[in-house]
Amino acid sequence: MDFDTIFDRHYPELARYCQRLIGDRDAAEDIAQESMVRLFDHQVTGSEAGMRAWLFKTATHLVRDRYRVEKNRVRLLAENPVVPSAPESPELRLERAETRAQARAALDTLAPRDREILLMRYAGFSYREIADAIDVASTSVGTLLARAERRFTQVVTEAARQAL
Amino acid sequence: MRHLDEATLLSVRDGGPLEAGVRMHLDACATCSRALAAAQARAEAIALTLTALDGPVEATAAKAGVRARVRAAGQPAPRRWASQHLGRAAALLLVTAGAAAALPGSPVRSLLRSPATEPEVAAPAATLSESAPQALAVDAASSGISIAVLDGPVHVVVRGAAAGSELLVTWTDETAASVRAASGSRFTYAAGRVEVDASRGTVSLELPRAATRVSVEVDGRLYLSGSPEALEVAGPTVERTRESIRFRVPQG
Numbered sequence: 001m002d003f004d005t006i007f008d009r010h011y012p013e014l015a016r017y018c019q020r021l022i023g024d025r026d027a028a029e030d031i032a033q034e035s036m037v038r039l040f041d042h043q044v045t046g047s048e049a050g051m052r053a054w055l056f057k058t059a060t061h062l063v064r065d066r067y068r069v070e071k072n073r074v075r076l077l078a079e080n081p082v083v084p085s086a087p088e089s090p091e092l093r094l095e096r097a098e099t100r101a102q103a104r105a106a107l108d109t110l111a112p113r114d115r116e117i118l119l120m121r122y123a124g125f126s127y128r129e130i131a132d133a134i135d136v137a138s139t140s141v142g143t144l145l146a147r148a149e150r151r152f153t154q155v156v157t158e159a160a161r162q163a164l
Numbered sequence: 165m166r167h168l169d170e171a172t173l174l175s176v177r178d179g180g181p182l183e184a185g186v187r188m189h190l191d192a193c194a195t196c197s198r199a200l201a202a203a204q205a206r207a208e209a210i211a212l213t214l215t216a217l218d219g220p221v222e223a224t225a226a227k228a229g230v231r232a233r234v235r236a237a238g239q240p241a242p243r244r245w246a247s248q249h250l251g252r253a254a255a256l257l258l259v260t261a262g263a264a265a266a267l268p269g270s271p272v273r274s275l276l277r278s279p280a281t282e283p284e285v286a287a288p289a290a291t292l293s294e295s296a297p298q299a300l301a302v303d304a305a306s307s308g309i310s311i312a313v314l315d316g317p318v319h320v321v322v323r324g325a326a327a328g329s330e331l332l333v334t335w336t337d338e339t340a341a342s343v344r345a346a347s348g349s350r351f352t353y354a355a356g357r358v359e360v361d362a363s364r365g366t367v368s369l370e371l372p373r374a375a376t377r378v379s380v381e382v383d384g385r386l387y388l389s390g391s392p393e394a395l396e397v398a399g400p401t402v403e404r405t406r407e408s409i410r411f412r413v414p415q416g
Contacts, residue, residue, distance in 0.1 A: 033226050
């Protein structure tokens with residue numbers, strides 16, 4: 001596959017994955033771009049699915065490196081709220097902002113590894129691909145994912161209840 | 165009857181291998197069937213909630229920037245630095261005359277958003293000569309360069325500093341190292357390293373606290389080195405705070 005095909009197919013979802021993971025749009029796009037550069041620099045070859053998994057794995061590790069200082073990550077999250085792309089009504093904007101805040105807060109309560117597993121799963125990766133990217137046994141992914149989902153749902157539900 | 169555990173239910177839900185025993189159990193057990201349905205509903209709710217975090221993605225400028233960087237990486241560098249710098253610093257890139265004006269935001273991103281900078285990025289080493297960032301406490305007409313630092317060391321070399329001129333080092337939470345000097349100064353860079361030939365005026369450095377190691381060398385003399393937390397300052401300081409260190413270049 002050529003550069004354009006790979007980039008067009010995978011950059012947007014990779015950037016969104018990074019946004020979800022770190023909550024900072026600029027940093028997310030930097031990391032997504034760095035991952036893309038490395039893909040081509042390292043001349044990664046293989047199936048498209050394999051290259052996609054490589055990209056997400058690389059981005060996940062870059063995020064870990066970049067945000068290994070937790071307070072720095074929290075600061076960035078606080079300073080860089082994600083901006084919606086399309087014009088919205090005030091009501092919808094408010095609702096979306098609440099949902100976003102709840103989702104962000106819920107993700108923040110997860111351990112970094114659980115957060116990565118949850119977000120990779122909801123980016124469509126298999127348990128085997130997640131295990132490879134996150135460096136856990138594939139047999140552990142289900143258990144860790146279950147825990148992450150439970151916690152995420154619990155926090156979002158509780159926040160929504162309090163908002164009523 | 166022993167029910168399926170949650171991990172197994174999620175594996176089934178997510179399209180994992182379905183053993184015959186698990187299938188038979190699901191067919192026979194209303195409790196587990198309900199649990200599976202609940203897990204599916206939960207997945208839909210989580211997926212929907214996560215979309216709230218999705219912002220716009222600016223792919224066009226990013227694509228141009230990535231393409232330029234890939235091309236640049238494929239060209240032979242006119243000068244080479246120690247391999248450990250090239251290997252360790254996950255960074256690189258910088259840029260052109262407008263880079264300093266983009267600070268203190270993400271310089272890489274700012275760069276990549278500017279199509280006009282694309283051709284210059286292809287050069288493995290850059291020579292910059294313009295831009296006058298308003299926020300700088302250096303000469304009004306200063307130029308600058310900045311490299312993204314994802315991890316690894318940062319080494320800054322200043323050459324030709326005039327006696328009595330000042331070097332201001334400021335710590336930053338940004339993931340970039342920036343060097344600014346009077347207009348006309350020449351900058352070169354590589355991964356984890358910036359060199360500047362500055363014959364006049366104040367040289368201003370912004371060094372990331374996240375760097376694993378930093379060092380600043382002025383005309384062959386090491387002014388500071390170490391990690392931001394354990395810094396060895398050997399240069400002629402005139403002022404030092406938690407946020408910055410100001411040096412004055414001595415005679416001779």
